[in-house]
Amino acid sequence: MTKPTPLRVIDGQSHDVGLAANAPHSIEAEQHVLGAVMLSAAALAQVRPLLEPADFYRPAHVRIWEAVTALADRGEPTDPLSVGAQIGNRNLSKVGGGPYLHTLIANVPVAANAAHWAHLVRDLAYARAVVATGTRLAQVGQRGIDDGTADLRAAVAAEVAAITAPDTRGWSDPTPLSAAPDLPSFPIWCLPDWAGEYAASVAHLTQTPPDLAGCLALAVLAVAAGGNVWVNAGAWSEPTNLFLLMVLPPGNRKSEVYKAMTAPIRAAEDALIEAARPAIAEAVIARRVAEAEAERAEQRAMDRPDDPNTAANAAGARLKADSTAVPAEPKLFTGNDATVEKVTSRLAEQAGRFAVLAPEGGKLFSIAGGRYSGTPDIGVFLSGHAGEEMRIERMGRASERIDAATLTLGVCLQPGVLAGLGDTPEFRAQGLLGRLLISMPESLLGYRHSRPDPIPAHVTADYERTLTALVLSLRPLGEADAQPVTLTFTPEAQDAVVALLDDIEPRLRPSTGDLAHMTDWAGKYVGAVVRIAALLHLGKHLRDGYARPIDLAIFQAAAELGDYFITHAQTAYDAIGADPAVNHARTVIDWARRTATTRFTTRDLMRGPLKGRVRKVADLDPALRVLETHGWARCVPSAPITSRGRPAAPSYELHPELFQEPR
Numbered sequence: 001m002t003k004p005t006p007l008r009v010i011d012g013q014s015h016d017v018g019l020a021a022n023a024p025h026s027i028e029a030e031q032h033v034l035g036a037v038m039l040s041a042a043a044l045a046q047v048r049p050l051l052e053p054a055d056f057y058r059p060a061h062v063r064i065w066e067a068v069t070a071l072a073d074r075g076e077p078t079d080p081l082s083v084g085a086q087i088g089n090r091n092l093s094k095v096g097g098g099p100y101l102h103t104l105i106a107n108v109p110v111a112a113n114a115a116h117w118a119h120l121v122r123d124l125a126y127a128r129a130v131v132a133t134g135t136r137l138a139q140v141g142q143r144g145i146d147d148g149t150a151d152l153r154a155a156v157a158a159e160v161a162a163i164t165a166p167d168t169r170g171w172s173d174p175t176p177l178s179a180a181p182d183l184p185s186f187p188i189w190c191l192p193d194w195a196g197e198y199a200a201s202v203a204h205l206t207q208t209p210p211d212l213a214g215c216l217a218l219a220v221l222a223v224a225a226g227g228n229v230w231v232n233a234g235a236w237s238e239p240t241n242l243f244l245l246m247v248l249p250p251g252n253r254k255s256e257v258y259k260a261m262t263a264p265i266r267a268a269e270d271a272l273i274e275a276a277r278p279a280i281a282e283a284v285i286a287r288r289v290a291e292a293e294a295e296r297a298e299q300r301a302m303d304r305p306d307d308p309n310t311a312a313n314a315a316g317a318r319l320k321a322d323s324t325a326v327p328a329e330p331k332l333f334t335g336n337d338a339t340v341e342k343v344t345s346r347l348a349e350q351a352g353r354f355a356v357l358a359p360e361g362g363k364l365f366s367i368a369g370g371r372y373s374g375t376p377d378i379g380v381f382l383s384g385h386a387g388e389e390m391r392i393e394r395m396g397r398a399s400e401r402i403d404a405a406t407l408t409l410g411v412c413l414q415p416g417v418l419a420g421l422g423d424t425p426e427f428r429a430q431g432l433l434g435r436l437l438i439s440m441p442e443s444l445l446g447y448r449h450s451r452p453d454p455i456p457a458h459v460t461a462d463y464e465r466t467l468t469a470l471v472l473s474l475r476p477l478g479e480a481d482a483q484p485v486t487l488t489f490t491p492e493a494q495d496a497v498v499a500l501l502d503d504i505e506p507r508l509r510p511s512t513g514d515l516a517h518m519t520d521w522a523g524k525y526v527g528a529v530v531r532i533a534a535l536l537h538l539g540k541h542l543r544d545g546y547a548r549p550i551d552l553a554i555f556q557a558a559a560e561l562g563d564y565f566i567t568h569a570q571t572a573y574d575a576i577g578a579d580p581a582v583n584h585a586r587t588v589i590d591w592a593r594r595t596a597t598t599r600f601t602t603r604d605l606m607r608g609p610l611k612g613r614v615r616k617v618a619d620l621d622p623a624l625r626v627l628e629t630h631g632w633a634r635c636v637p638s639a640p641i642t643s644r645g646r647p648a649a650p651s652y653e654l655h656p657e658l659f660q661e662p663r
Contacts, residue, residue: 024127025057029120034064035104036114038078043111044068047118049170055125060095063087064104080105116637126167133163166656174631174655177585183440183571184564186211190557192539195221198463201455202260206253207448209441212412215244216261218561219357219410221535223265223332224471227353227406228478229546230387231487231534233497238527239387240534241408245361247418247440247572254359254412258335262357264467265332271472272330283326290321332471333357333408338364344380344392347407348400351480352390354407361411368432369424376426380407385435404484409436415575422576434520437528437565438572470542477546485546487534492552500526500559515566517581518573525566533558581622584610588623589632592654599636601649617649624652631655 033051037044048069056062067086071078080101084092092098140155188196188210199213206213219242226241248254297317301310328349334342338356343364346354356364370376383390384407392400418438427433477485489497507513508522515522533555538545540554574582591597591609600608602617602624614620627633636651 023057023131024124026120026124027058029117029124030056030058030061031104032108032117033114033121034061034068035106035108036111036117037065037068038080038083038101039105039108040111040114041072041078043114044072044078047114048072050115050118050122052169055122057124057128060100063091063095064101113637119636122169129163133159166659168656171634171655171657172631174657177582177589177626177630177632183442184567185209186214186439186441187560187564188214190536190561191217192536194462194466195539198455198459199261201459202257205452205455206256206260207444207452208253208257209248209444211439211441212246212248212252212254212257213261215246215437215439216257216357216410218242218532218535219244219355219408220261220265220467221470221539222408222410222531223355223357224467224474225535225538226355226408227351227387227404227484228474228476229485229487229534229538231530231550233489233527233530234494236527237486238531238534239404239406240531240538241355241385241387241406242437242528242531242535243381243385243407243409243435244411245409245418245436245438246412247415247438248412249414249443249445251445252443258357258359262333264464265357265471267464268468268471268475269330269332271468272332272475276327276330280327280329283324287321287324287326290317290324294318294321330475336360336363339367340364340377340380343384343407344390345400347380347384347390347405348392348402351478352387352402352405353478355410356407357410359412361409361413362417364411365413365417365421369427376424376430378426378430378432380405381409381432381435382430418572419575428520431520433573433576434518434524436521436569436572438569439565440568440571440575466542470538473542474538474546487537487546488549489533489555490549490551493533493550493555496552496555496559497526497530500529500562515570518569521569521573522566525562528565529555529558529562532561581626584613584620584623585626585630585632587613588627589654589658593658596659597654598659599651599653601651603649627652632658 033047037047051065053062053066056065064083064087067083068078071082071086076082080098084098084101087095095101096103137156137159140152140159186209188200190196191199191214195217196214199217200210202208202213203210222240222242222244226239229240231238231240246254294314294317297310297314301307301314304310331346331350331354333355334346335356336358338358338361343354343356358364368376368378368381380390382388383402384405387404387406390400390402390405392402418440421427421433476482488494504515504522504525507515508519510516533550536558537550537554541548587609588600588605592600597604602620605620606614606617610620610623624633628635632655633652636653
């Protein structure tokens with residue numbers, strides 16, 4: 001941090017007799033400013049927002065400045081002849097006459113340095129105000145002692161408030177350090193009618209943001225289709241599972257929304273369990289019979305060790321017993337108690353199809369981040385999102401193999417937990433963050449109605465009947481002895497997929513793209529839209545969706561949902577601190593507030609708040625650019641170089657609003 005130095009008089013060659021020579025001022029700086037603005041219109045435009053007439057120490061310079069600005073306001077030239085005419089013959093001699101105006105121009109070293117001199121003039125004017133305030137405070141204090149003034153504190157506070165009031169000249173209103181614009185609401189109209197109407201009704205009944213119910217509607221569609229249906233996008237294929245993450249603080253009735261939106265999934269699971277019971281019972285009996293036969297064959301082999309036939313028969317019986325598998329009881333999803341190990345095992349026993357639907361998913365991410373093991377374990381999420389083969393080897397347990405793992409996530413996190421995801425570098429480095437479709441709705445706490453309308457019975461019945469039927473009809477397509485169905489697009493919809501690829505690509509370019517800091521997420525964006533399109537298609541065409549292509553209207557609805565998620569992802573990455581430039585800019589602002597630093601140099605940052613986080617001064621450029629473009633900082637022009645040696649480090653001043661007390 002730049003330490004303040006004692007104020008001193010910076011004198012010019014001459015100054016008016018009678019003025020207090022010990023007051024902070026620089027006649028030379030004022031002359032350079034006035035000469036530059038008469039010489040260059042660009043210099044005037046640069047320094048005018050910084051200065052006021054009272055900032056000039058010499059009265060003659062005040063009159064010249066007022067003449068220059070009056071001419072500029074009328075759009076007229078500001079050369080010495082015009083300025084002299086504006087001052088008038090009667091007053092021209094009071095400023096030194098016409099020759100003095102030409103002398104001001106002749107003495108300007110470089111007009112481009114006008115901003116540096118203007119900052120100096122302004123700073124010295126403030127220093128004079130501080131001196132004057134000190135004098136007045138001494139006088140106020142003396143009067144208070146002599147007269148017993150009761151309002152002494154108020155008088156002192158008024159003087160201090162006047163001198164410490166923010167100087168916002170030349171500053172525009174700053175904008176928040178955010179990589180994303182205002183967040184849109186969930187476009188619930190993009191969902192199939194039966195799902196959208198019910199989600200909207202649930203949101204109204206529970207007085208929760210429609211984003212939560214809307215995202216869960218996509219999640220339950222993914223539970224129905226994931227691992228059972230794939231979609232071909234032309235150059236590649238995608239599974240139809242999704243990773244959905246909703247961010248809401250406590251007290252938002254998340255559990256009630258989950259209960260309502262997942263009820264048909266529970267009903268479908270019960271139906272699948274009931275239907276599987278006969279087959280499971282037969283398999284259990286067959287396994288017991290095979291085990292008993294194997295044990296008898298093994299006993300015979302031990303009784304007659306010299307008979308090779310008994311050994312061969314025992315081996316065959318054991319192989320038959322080991323290959324007689326008992327199918328697992330159907331399970332579609334788990335909730336808040338999910339762990340990485342449980343999810344992996346469930347995927348293995350459920351033919352690679354499983355989901356985690358949890359109103360509080362912080363535990364799962366905590367365990368995945370290595371809270372107990374010390375080592376992040378996110379392999380199941382990476383493979384489970386992509387539909388890849390998984391091989392699980394565990395000490396002391398049988399190995400497990402999943403031909404195509406398709407995991408669906410529909411979990412809620414609290415805002416603080418979301419921000420903490422950035423504390424596990426592997427989440428981003430290995431691609432987990434890039435797989436999450438994140439929703440950050442605004443909480444309705446404080447604005448909820450106490451008597452919302454109930455959900456119409458026919459809306460609930462339609463949702464439960466339709467979703468249950470969809471789950472039960474698609475489930476057989478993903479069984480071990482079946483081949484998953486692959487959806488395709490109509491030619492018009494396929495062209496729209498390619499157009500979306502073309503639209504997103506420039507946004508990934510370094511330095512210029514608005515998604516350049518989150519290419520891990522944006523690179524999977526089109527694939528996510530393709531998956532959503534497949535789910536909307538299946539939800540709309542319940543009877544024959546897997547036998548017909550996805551049309552353009554459905555893909556456009558999916559793209560609208562994609563726009564929603566891309567904006568929310570920008571905000572989420574901003575909260576996580578995934579953009580280094582924005583993250584460093586925030587660090588600088590927090591440091592400045594904490595230390596009351598109004599000006600700093602790049603060397604101050606290297607030695608202070610960003611020490612160890614950037615390697616060289618050039619690495620500060622992105623953060624400084626963020627601060628400048630958002631209006632929180634501006635570069636203070638350096639003094640002209642007049643001798644050899646290392647140039648001074650660039651200096652910046654911060655917006656006065658940064659140090660105001662919140663109202």
